[in-house]
Amino acid sequence: MSQDISSDVLVIGAGPAGIAAATIAAEQGLKVIVLDDNRQPGGQIWRNLSTAHHPSTSKRHPKQQALDRLYRSGAQLLTRRVVFNASASGFAEALHETATDSNVETFRFQQLILATGARERFLPFPGWTLPGVFGVGGLQALTRAGYPVAGKHIAVTGTGPLLLAVAAHLVAAGATVTTVAEQAPMLKLAPFAASLWRQPAKLVQGARYRTKLRSATYRTGCWVVKAIASPDSHTLSAIHMTDGTRTWTEPCDLLACGYYLVPNTELAQLLGCALRGSFVQTDAHQRTSILGIFCVGEPTGIAGLEAAIMQGKIAGLACAGKSTPKLLRRVMKQQVFAKNLEYAFALRQELRSLPKQDTIVCRCEDVTFAAMQAYHGWTDAKLQTRCGMGPCQGRVCGPAAEFLLGWKPPISMRQPLYPVPLRALSSPLASTSKVAINKIEGIESTKERI
Ligand SMILES: Cc1cc2nc3c(=O)[nH]c(=O)nc-3n(C[C@H](O)[C@H](O)[C@H](O)COP(=O)(O)OP(=O)(O)OC[C@H]3O[C@@H](n4cnc5c(N)ncnc54)[C@H](O)[C@@H]3O)c2cc1C
Incomplete structure (x- = not known):
């Protein structure tokens, strides 16, 4: 079953950045929906955290404070939604899986805030x-x-x-x-x-x-x-x-x-947002290169919790055409911290010789380092060895190959960004290109092999 839901602002990701963005936008009177693929909001740092009290004081935990304010703001939080497709023309598609069923929901938006966080390398x-x-x-x-x-x-x-x-x-x-x-x-x-x-x-x-x-x-x-x-x-x-x-x-x-961490930029890339290095390019108001699309938190730079929250607030305000110079100044300070982090924890060259010839690099498809080394780049290796074509879609082996072999990941992305049932692609908005269907069939046949 497919549903169609509209909002002024759609926020993808309910980590600290997405919660802050959704709250502020809703407090400005906008109709806001925030989606997350987990069962609970909170993202990585607040995942499954007991929220009763802050450990060092009798104050409520910051996660609980943030969630209370989100619920009061009137923003609608929808969890267990994996956004696998989105278009700058104003829609995103999510797979909603419950214990007994799964269906694709289409979310139409006027403005979009990407708050998709980061993952480990x-x-x-x-x-x-x-x-x-x-x-x-x-x-x-x-x-x-x-x-x-x-x-x-x-x-x-x-x-x-x-x-x-x-x-x-x-x-x-x-x-x-x-x-x-x-x-x-x-x-x-x-x-x-x-x-x-x-x-x-x-x-x-x-x-x-x-x-x-x-x-x-x-x-x-x-x-x-x-x-x-x-x-x-x-x-x-x-x-x-x-x-x-x-x-x-x-x-x-x-x-x-x-x-360290790798920013989740795939959705931004699918939407056509420009990157600056490995991160999504944004201006001081968290606007990406695409009109009406904002990006906040880790995809714009690994700068920690405070920066993620401040960026979320800035984007929430910007959706209502507002800004505060104080917040903008504070975010700039955090950007210096992000640069220092990047320099201090840069990976040393010796780590390039970690894998041996028979070390598995792509765990989903059991592809060894030797098998990958036989090719010149990601696309070649992918076509010949299936590396990056399993359930994680290269989220684990892609950044590893980039560091070990210097292979740049493809700039252009294709939906679906996550494995979804074939019928998800029959939704009228999904582009059922032959390539996309082949990709899904590949995943399903892989699952059978396992
Ligand atoms: C594994 C991990 C553990 C961490 N642990 C700590 C810690 O202990 N202490 C600390 O200070 N910092 C930690 N961090 C860093 C911390 O997450 C950041 O500093 C900051 O909180 C990031 O907030 P965020 O909102 O940008 O991203 P996140 O908190 O990562 O939130 C992003 C949310 O978006 C969701 N999402 C992404 N893509 C989609 C999609 N397509 N569809 C639907 N939902 C989507 C994710 O599931 C996630 O819930 C950790 C980071 C990672 C990756």
Whole structure:
């Protein structure tokens, strides 16, 4: 069954940025709908978070405050909607799946705010597909959903501020974090830490994490090169680490490994919005290159929670033709922070030699590094090996191939952005091009093979 729903402003993504944007736009008297693919709003940082009280005060948790204000604003929140298609002519299509049914809904809009967030970057290394190896944010999300880590010995490795945040979270959940290993060298981290004097809240947060992690070893300039399975259980039992000159073994029950974040720009690209580097290009009012389409939060630059919320507010106001200079100035300050983050946690060249010839790079289609190396670019490799054609549609192996092989991802996107049932493409607005249908058939036949 297909439904047609109209709004003045459609917001895609109910993370902190999308919630702020929807709230402010609705408070300006606009009819606002906000869509998210999860069961609950909150995005990554507020995922499955107990919202009763802020840990350090008796105030309500910021997530609860944001949600209360969203509900009061009159904006309509619709969860479990995966937006797989959108057009600058004023519609977006979402797959709505319930326990018993699924249907495609069409949302018509006057203005659109993209708040699609970011995902983790994974770099393949021998053993990264073993049971017991997780993404850093992935393990955090699973733990919040009830995955038991109490009593487990966990190594947290990769890069970015998320390592400390997640390691502290795991300790609070009863795990023993044995090591936090940051690939960035101290030479780059020290100036970044020093620059935080301008952001005292972040300094305090960092200090809190370090206090929680006082029993864990914190190392900079080192990284995991191999995950080892126990011969009996075939699950993770140890990791090999290196600092580039020597390699050693550390036992652990679980490994959380992630290499910073990759912005979710696919929807913006499908709509034809211009990119600046890896991010969606926006002006000071969060306007993209396409009239009536705004972008906020991580797709415009990885700058953290505060920046995401401020950008959301700016876009919400801009939809009503308003702005506040104070907010604009504060966002500019956060952009400096984003640049510093990018420099401090840039991936080191040695990580390019992480995968061996037989290391799987595309997990959906079981494509090895050797198989991919035989080709010159993403499109070639995709056609010959099916890499990037599985259920994740290259969201995991694409950024890995970009770093390891220097392959630029395709600029132009085609719908559907996510696997959807074939009948979703029979909606009158969906462009049922032969290519799109082939893509879906490929996914379905893959599923059968698995
Ligand atoms: C895995 C992960 C864990 C993180 N954990 C922390 C942490 O512990 N502490 C911290 O300070 N920062 C963390 N961050 C960073 C934090 O998410 C950001 O700083 C900030 O909160 C981003 O807000 P946002 O609204 O831009 O994006 P997000 O919070 O990512 O929200 C985007 C929302 O859009 C939805 N969405 C995307 N595409 C579609 C689509 N096509 N259809 C429907 N819905 C869609 C997503 O599911 C998500 O709910 C994490 C980031 C990631 C990726």
